[in-house]
Amino acid sequence: MAAKENAGIEIGIYTLADIGPDPITGNALTAKERVKEIIQAAKLADEAGLDVFGVGEHHRLDYASSSPVVLLAAIAQITKQIRLTSTTSVLSTLDPVRLFEDFATLDLLSDGRAEILAGRGAFIESFPLFGYSTNDYDELFEEHMDLLLQLTQNETVTWSGKFRPSLWNAEIAPRPVQETLPIWIGVGGTPESAVRAGRFGVGMALAILGGNPRRFKPFVDLYRQAGIDAGHAPETLKVGVTGHAYIAKTTQQAKNEFYPYYSNYWGYVNRQRGMGTRMSRDDFEHMASPDTALFVGSPQQVVEKILTQYELFGHQRFLAQLDIGGQPFKNVAKGIEMLATEIAPIVRRETGK
Known part of the structure; x- marks a missing residue:
């Protein structure tokens, strides 16, 4: 692991598999076409030397991935090096035993490249779908995370809780290739989530989608302090940053090309949440300014943003979401x-010092 750490931070990409119409052509992909593109993107990322590929979970017709592990299993067969993670698994409404066994199987298929990024999810469709109540939002996550961590550590588990049947000397199979399947918690905007990730001693993946990244510094401090207070070794407390990105030769070109797609993306995401707001070009220019967390610009601009955040957080991983808003695949490719050849080498060199 030491050699890897000296190589600087890990850099990768993730997708939520949104299916939006292209705002330029009006064309929308089918779920089948979207899934094929995601597998192709993962193959490109692996061949280009990126470190991580993530797939999200949504239970809606305007997303193509309700089962990240199935997509990642397909990706495992056509990739060699890249680590494979969910981004995120909605742990509150998943059975932790099933989740662990699925990802342990992925670990066998991929020769030890599987990880789980667990979160509470930005949408709540999965609660009624799987028979859970949103009244138990926090309690479910806490209980399921407690069980999931026990499953990663023990071949046989005895456990009891409130929301699922008890386990008595239950055999948890298969066991992964990795000694311990890596677990991360996705954290959006609450200090409680950061403290919880630290207390559990798992990685914390910060979703920083806009604004000044400095406002997330207290979360990283809370996470590390909670981890140390709970008795976890500081070097095991890993921080990841995830964010929206678009890269072009110049920053102006990147903004011009990305604006229609980004405005489109937030248009349909806001509609999904019952809001009718649209993003103006002025709003976008503000969101993409140099001191914000939106990774839109030339390679140099994106490098500067990543390194600025690295100075703030000292994080171990950066994941970019490139394929949003109905973009054609050529843009994503x-x-x-550009991320792999013009950004990653500089960031790895600078963060590996």
Whole structure:
């Protein structure tokens, strides 16, 4: 692991598999076409030398991935090096035993490249779908995380809780290739979530989608302090940053090309949440300004943003979401190539010092 750490931070990409119409052409992909593109993007990312590929979970017709592990299993067969993670698994409404066994199987298929990024999810469709109540939002997550961590540590588990049947000397199979399956918690905007990730001693993946990244510094401090207070070794407390990104030769070109898609993306995400707001070009220019967390610009601009955040957080991983808003695949492929060849080498060199 030491050699890897000296190589600087891990850099990768993730997708939520949104299916939006292209705002330029009006065309929308089918779920089948979207899934094929995601697998192709993962293959490109692996061949280009990126470190991590993530797939999200949503239970809606305007997303193509309700089962990240199935997509990641397909990806495992056509990739060699890249680590494979959910981004995120909605742990509150998943059975932890099933989740662990699925990802342990993925670990066998991928020769030890599987990880779980667990979160509470931005949408709540999965609660009625699987028979859970949103009144138990926090309690469910806490209990399921407690069980999931026991499953990663023990081949046989005895456990009892409130929301699922008890386990008595239950055999948890298969066991993964990795000694311990890596677990992360996705944290959006609450200090309680950061403290919880630290207390559990798992990685914390910060979703920083806009604004000044400095406002997330207290979360990182809370996470590390909670981890140390709970008795976890500081070097095991890993921080990841995830964010929206678009890369082009110049920052102006990146903004011009990305604006229609980003405005489109927030248009349909806001509609999904019952809000009718649209993003103006002025709003976008503000969101993409140099001191914000939106990774839109030339390779140099994106490098500067990543390194600024690294100075703030000292994080171990950066994941970019490149494929949002109904973009054609050629845009995504270009972004993967530029991230891997023009950004990753500089960031790894600077953070590996």
